[in-house]
Every structure is written in C-alpha cells, then in structure tokens.
Amino acid sequence: MSEDAPAWLRRLFAGVALDPALATRALTHASVGEANYERLEFLGDRVLGLAMAEWLYELFPDEPEGILSRRINSLVSGATCAAVGRAIGLSPHIRLAKGAHGSLADSDHVLGDIIESLLGAVYLTGGFEPARAWVRRHWAERVRGEDSVRQHPKAALQDWALARNLGLPVYAEVSESGPDHLPEHTVAVRVGVDTASATASTKREAETGAARALLATLEA
Incomplete structure (x- = not known):
C-alpha cells in the first residue's frame, strides 16, 4: 500500500x-x-x-x-x-x-x-x-x-443476429495464457459467416470485446 x-x-x-x-x-x-x-x-x-x-x-x-x-x-x-x-x-x-x-x-x-x-x-x-x-x-x-x-454488446449482437434469422452468436475461447494472477483470454464470436475476436484478462470481458468488435463490423 x-x-x-x-x-x-x-x-x-x-x-x-x-x-x-x-x-x-x-x-x-x-x-x-x-x-x-x-x-x-x-x-x-x-x-x-x-x-x-x-x-x-x-x-x-x-x-x-x-x-x-x-x-x-x-x-x-x-x-x-x-x-x-x-x-x-x-x-x-x-x-x-x-x-x-x-x-x-x-x-x-x-x-x-x-x-x-x-x-x-x-x-x-x-x-x-x-x-x-x-x-x-x-x-x-x-x-x-x-x-x-445502452444495451450490453453481447445482448445487442444477439438481437442483431436473431432479427436476421442468423441464430444465436457462437462464442469460443481461442486461447488462455499467463499465470493465474495475470491471465489472458482470447475469445472469438461468430454470427453467420462473420467473426471477430478480442483478448482480455477475463473470459467475460473478452466475450464482450469480441461482441463489440463484431457489431462494429456488421453495422459499418
């Protein structure tokens, strides 16, 4: 301290x-x-x-x-x-x-x-x-x-996908590295043929980042 x-x-x-x-x-x-x-x-x-x-x-x-x-x-x-x-x-x-x-x-x-x-x-x-x-x-x-x-990025991506009959977004952990106290999780998300990924210190934050990145691409 x-x-x-x-x-x-x-x-x-x-x-x-x-x-x-x-x-x-x-x-x-x-x-x-x-x-x-x-x-x-x-x-x-x-x-x-x-x-x-x-x-x-x-x-x-x-x-x-x-x-x-x-x-x-x-x-x-x-x-x-x-x-x-x-x-x-x-x-x-x-x-x-x-x-x-x-x-x-x-x-x-x-x-x-x-x-x-x-x-x-x-x-x-x-x-x-x-x-x-x-x-x-x-x-x-x-x-x-x-x-x-504002909607959480994961909820917004889900709504976007369902509105277009593309099914639910699919999340998958690509990699996990680092010691227990300094982890790094990389998660990818897929909607239809479109994908995006993100890396963060928790799997939840990585999923959120991936959803945000994919939404930015889909709505561009």
Missing part, C-alpha cells in the same frame, strides 16, 4: 472507520499472494448490485424491467467501476507484487475489481447503509446518463 493510502482511505470513506487489515486486503492484487482482494470483490459485487438495483427502482418508477436491466448491466460493469476507480485516484494505492507490470494498476479489470472489494470492506465494517451512500455519491453523474440505457 502506498505511503499515503491510509489518509486517502480516510478521505474517501469519511465516516466509515475501515478496519486496516480489510482496507489493505481490498487494495492487494493476487500477484502479492493469497491475502488479496478477490473474496472481498466477490462480496462487494453483490453489495453494488443490490445498492444499484434499489436505487434504479426508486429513480425510474415507470420503466419496465428490460430497461432497468440495461441500466444496471451498464452501471455495474467492469468498465464503469474502473471509471469510478480512475475518478477517485485509485491506481497509485494498489498493492502489486514486485516485478508485476505497472499497467495492471490501470487496467479496467483490476480497477473494477478493487472498487468492488472496497465496497465489500465497507459493508463488513459498517453494513449496507454506508456502502449504499458511497455508491450513490460516486455513481451520481452516471446513473441518469444515456450510457446507462
């Missing part, structure tokens, strides 16, 4: 006395060892989902479930969580193993996961209320934006 991380955390989570051990773990990448953010990220992902679902239900009382689902999928995505991480200056405070590539600290995957792990730490420290308040503060400018109603 960087030297000024405790002060940064106090400013970031004013009013929540985060347990120091939890805070350190929430900022620790898997390259450091077993005491990393992954379990907290698992918990924080669910905390974020509930906080966002509750908020959207309140904000948009007349919207159907389908639109609410689009909104929540966008707002809790790794890219959005990473954008929140960049906005709060998270990268310098991430604990990486010596020798780990510095770009990890600015990757969407790591930034997004650590935002969720911090929410998990807040939940364990103070319960749901401070976690909910933190989400509403840091997602306030995003929750009503147009980006929050």
Whole structure:
C-alpha cells in the first residue's frame, strides 16, 4: 500500500472507520499472494448490485424491467467501476507484487475489481447503509446518463443476429495464457459467416470485446 493510502482511505470513506487489515486486503492484487482482494470483490459485487438495483427502482418508477436491466448491466460493469476507480485516484494505492507490470494498476479489470472489494470492506465494517451512500455519491453523474440505457454488446449482437434469422452468436475461447494472477483470454464470436475476436484478462470481458468488435463490423 502506498505511503499515503491510509489518509486517502480516510478521505474517501469519511465516516466509515475501515478496519486496516480489510482496507489493505481490498487494495492487494493476487500477484502479492493469497491475502488479496478477490473474496472481498466477490462480496462487494453483490453489495453494488443490490445498492444499484434499489436505487434504479426508486429513480425510474415507470420503466419496465428490460430497461432497468440495461441500466444496471451498464452501471455495474467492469468498465464503469474502473471509471469510478480512475475518478477517485485509485491506481497509485494498489498493492502489486514486485516485478508485476505497472499497467495492471490501470487496467479496467483490476480497477473494477478493487472498487468492488472496497465496497465489500465497507459493508463488513459498517453494513449496507454506508456502502449504499458511497455508491450513490460516486455513481451520481452516471446513473441518469444515456450510457446507462445502452444495451450490453453481447445482448445487442444477439438481437442483431436473431432479427436476421442468423441464430444465436457462437462464442469460443481461442486461447488462455499467463499465470493465474495475470491471465489472458482470447475469445472469438461468430454470427453467420462473420467473426471477430478480442483478448482480455477475463473470459467475460473478452466475450464482450469480441461482441463489440463484431457489431462494429456488421453495422459499418
């Protein structure tokens, strides 16, 4: 953890006395060892989902479930969580193993996961209320934006394909490389005779990237 991380955390989570051990773990990448953010990220992902679902239900009382689902999928995505991480200056405070590539600290995957792990730490420290308040503060400018109603690339590609009687998109993992804490997944997607691929640190992100790339080609 960087030297000024405790002060940064106090400013970031004013009013929540985060347990120091939890805070350190929430900022620790898997390259450091077993005491990393992954379990907290698992918990924080669910905390974020509930906080966002509750908020959207309140904000948009007349919207159907389908639109609410689009909104929540966008707002809790790794890219959005990473954008929140960049906005709060998270990268310098991430604990990486010596020798780990510095770009990890600015990757969407790591930034997004650590935002969720911090929410998990807040939940364990103070319960749901401070976690909910933190989400509403840091997602306030995003929750009503147009980006929050755009379809997820995989859903948009599926709709495009079905509308043209081409069947469901077919995803296949082309390759997986790297150590457990620095994986690289390459996934290809096919619709009819058209294909595209993408590489990311998780299979889910690679699928999303492949869908986005193929849509860009099909709609060009």
